[in-house]
Amino acid sequence: MYTQALDSPAAAAADAHERDRLERFQERIDRDEKIEPKDWMPEAYRQTLIRQIAQHAHSEIVGMLPEGNWITRAPSLRRKAVLIAKVQDEGGHGMYLYSAAETLGVSRGQLIEQLLSGRAKYSSIFNYPTLTWADIGAIGWLVDGAAIMNQIPLCRCSYGPYARAMVRICKEESFHQRQGYEIMLTLSRGSAAQRAMAQDALNRWWWPSLMMFGPSDAHSVHTAQSMRWKIKRFSNDELRQKFIDVTVPQAEFLGLAVPDPDLRWDESAQHYVPGPIDWSEFHAVLKGEGPCNRERLEARRAAHETGRWVREAAAAFAEKHQEPLRAAQAG
Amino acid sequence: MNEDWVLYEVFIRSRSGLEHKHVGSLHAADARMAIEHARDTYTRRQEGVSIWVVRSSDIVASDPAEAEELFEPARDKVYRHPTFYAIPEDVKNI
Numbered sequence: 001m002y003t004q005a006l007d008s009p010a011a012a013a014a015d016a017h018e019r020d021r022l023e024r025f026q027e028r029i030d031r032d033e034k035i036e037p038k039d040w041m042p043e044a045y046r047q048t049l050i051r052q053i054a055q056h057a058h059s060e061i062v063g064m065l066p067e068g069n070w071i072t073r074a075p076s077l078r079r080k081a082v083l084i085a086k087v088q089d090e091g092g093h094g095m096y097l098y099s100a101a102e103t104l105g106v107s108r109g110q111l112i113e114q115l116l117s118g119r120a121k122y123s124s125i126f127n128y129p130t131l132t133w134a135d136i137g138a139i140g141w142l143v144d145g146a147a148i149m150n151q152i153p154l155c156r157c158s159y160g161p162y163a164r165a166m167v168r169i170c171k172e173e174s175f176h177q178r179q180g181y182e183i184m185l186t187l188s189r190g191s192a193a194q195r196a197m198a199q200d201a202l203n204r205w206w207w208p209s210l211m212m213f214g215p216s217d218a219h220s221v222h223t224a225q226s227m228r229w230k231i232k233r234f235s236n237d238e239l240r241q242k243f244i245d246v247t248v249p250q251a252e253f254l255g256l257a258v259p260d261p262d263l264r265w266d267e268s269a270q271h272y273v274p275g276p277i278d279w280s281e282f283h284a285v286l287k288g289e290g291p292c293n294r295e296r297l298e299a300r301r302a303a304h305e306t307g308r309w310v311r312e313a314a315a316a317f318a319e320k321h322q323e324p325l326r327a328a329q330a331g
Numbered sequence: 332m333n334e335d336w337v338l339y340e341v342f343i344r345s346r347s348g349l350e351h352k353h354v355g356s357l358h359a360a361d362a363r364m365a366i367e368h369a370r371d372t373y374t375r376r377q378e379g380v381s382i383w384v385v386r387s388s389d390i391v392a393s394d395p396a397e398a399e400e401l402f403e404p405a406r407d408k409v410y411r412h413p414t415f416y417a418i419p420e421d422v423k424n425i
Contacts, residue, residue: 039395088375095372099356108335108358165355172376311360315336318361 034160037103050104057097058115058122062296064090066130082179089172096165103161125208127290134201140180142209149243153233188254203259211282213240244272338387339365343379351383
């Protein structure tokens, strides 16, 4: 698209100036400097971050739904209080992340609209149903465990507001994983029916959890550039491997079997080697064909619509109380 | 599509005796709601004993492009730090 413009010397100079700016930007990144909202940044860096942070925020918000499903049916008051606190945290994490995305010049209204219209993506894992109480345990242990694995390196992301939001989120997230594992532990030490319920939950959540790390490196379009910009610090496959290595022994401790007949320990590499992942499932869920895609979006839209009158009332109230204030200031 | 509520910056005093520190931002219809949202969003784990909220539009910030002329002059004035001065070890309480 620049071929024509390059014909003029002024445009060539502008092009050189742009290259120079890009180089200086990359040098800042290489020196591990943080980029802040008002700093100059390449448009592609800005757009990549908006996309990633928005997807992350939407995931937190949609992620409240599968767990919210069990709040009224938690088996004890303690479990119920814990689950409410966890779901409230997810809402809070969504807020931190939306705020971080907004520093890049996108409005909250636009972000919400992108989610509700179905154009924005969110983590495919939240399109699976929570069929039993054990699913709440499995989500905390596996889904939050995978999220933590992804998020800890993001605390060192080159974009300041995102990195700071992630520090806060990671601090809060570790209780999520531990409460999930505690549920799994209780069930796996319980009756035969409870053990079976725990095993069933692991069977259903294991593969989707592995898919949370995204496509394999060979097929990941954004990885190389994101790593150069230090938005991403580890590749999808590296993080997935780390997750498998720490999680398999945790499953063994529970006395549960990871649903992967090909899984084996490679002594020389000191890693677990999993069987092949069924990526067709991942892409189908991403495309909207997961078990709960439609239900999740409908729930978000309904929440947005039924909350409309509250937002309008609050705005009208604020407006009404602004007027006397303005009058007083003018006088 | 921009019917967003006003953006507020949130500052929290974590313990009595400490300063308020910036923790993030949020949208609210008015200041009262901003305080309530700040409580729910930023103090779920006893992170604070006091909250300030300020309309983001009221904050005046320095320009990153001027960072050098603003802050560079302080760099060569190391004599503003106590470690600049060599005092013999025998001298005590200084």
